[in-house]
Structure formats: C-alpha cells, structure tokens
Amino acid sequence: MPDGSCLCGDIRFEYPRDAVGVTTACHCGQCRKQSGHVWAIAEVPKVQVSIEGAPCWYSSSPGTERGFCPRCGSVLFWRAEDEDLMSVSLGALDGPTSLKLESHIFVKDKGDYYEIADGLPQHAAFEEDADA
C-alpha cells in the first residue's frame, strides 16, 4: 500500500496499490510554478485516498484545487469537483513505491531550461491527445 507524507510529517496519506491508475509527470505552467520544476503524480480514486492531517487547498482554476501542507509547503494533491480521480504526489511517497512513471503530459508548456530524455511517451497536453 503506497503511503507518504509531506516534508514535516503533519500530513500523511495512503491508498491501495491496485487503486492506482495513470502515473505521469505534468509540465503545465501551473504544476511547474507550484512544484518548482515538474510535478509527478499517481491518479487514484478520491474515495480510496485516506488523508491524515489538514492540507490547505488552493483553487488554481475554477472547480479544481491543489492541496499542500500549510506548515512546510509540500505539494501533495490535485482534485477537480467533477472528477472521481485525484492526483497524489509521487515525490511524497515513503520507501519503495512499486510504481513507475508512465508518461509526460503538457510538454507543450514545458520549461525551456531542461530536456525530457527518459524515453517515456510525451503528450502535448492530456494523455489522450496525440503524441507531441
């Protein structure tokens, strides 16, 4: 069962391994600004993510919220009102994760100071769009 926490430990979470859908690195402008580089996530059904502690939620666009730790600032969650899945930070996971990053999304908005060179599929925007 993947579990993880923010840097200071005030917020912990866990979800069942078999609940994980897509794992991806997002290069969109919002994720880059919030994470400081690129954000890597696992998509998990909201109802299967158990969160201890009280994240702060920031509404980054209508109907969506980004969850972070108010004490240490760790970037943790993204959720949308009308979606059953939520995104959970891969960087926050403890120990061996048994997960593998599968793709890069929103590479059309990637930063100009790095290359993506890990050989994974790259999508211009969402996963379902044509490859970049």
Add this chain to the structure above:
Amino acid sequence: MSARDKPVQGACLCGSVAFHIKGPMRDVIACHCVECRRQSGHYWAATSVAERDLEMVRQEGLRWYNASESVTRGFCELCGSTLFYVPDGEARVVVSAGALKPGTGLRLTKHVFVAEQGDYYSIGDHLPVFEGFSGAEHA
C-alpha cells in the same frame, strides 16, 4: 554564472510572492534528495543567486519552514508553491527554476543527491550525476 541586463522575474502560482533577480544566476541543478522530493512532489530544480540580488516585489504569502538546523525553505502559504531554499551562513538563496519567467537562458547542467532518487523514475538526460552535493553549488 551569467550576467544579464534586465532583472529576471519570478513568482509563485497565485502571485502573492513575486521577486526580481538583479545579478548573476547559477546554472540550474536538479536535486533528488528526499527533502526536495517530498516538498516539490517529484524532484526539485533550482538556480542560486546572491542574497543581495534577490529583490522581493510582493511577499504577502511568503512563509518559511526550518527544514533542518542549517536549512530554511520558503514557500507561498496561499498557493503552496515551492520557492526558496536558504542554506545558513552562505549569503545566497536557491530559487525554483519553475518560478522564473521563461527566457532566462539558464540550462539544467547536473543532478545531485541521486543516491536518494525515487525508484519510480529514471533521469536519462546524460547530464553529470552526483551521489550527494556536486561541490559546485555556489558557483
């Protein structure tokens, strides 16, 4: 380090923290240590500037977290953006590459603390990698 005529602009996601960088900026280094990974949500990439060259334009949301005895990390408490890392006694500030307005001309040049890299990704860009610090974090 590279000098430039105009200040580089940076900001958090919500704009409650905004800053200018008026002086030379170090090339971008990606850090894979557990602390950077937990805070940023993947791994962190940042430049480094002299403290005196970082000019705050807005800082309503700026909050500091003492991550250890010798390191303070700055973030926006309104939107959760990862922004700064200040090593004690070095008169420099490490600044998120993702917070900078594009067009800086900076490049990612190395990966540090790969000994603590997450098991769910590979790097693959053939840049130099270091188990811990590279020894050239200041320059």
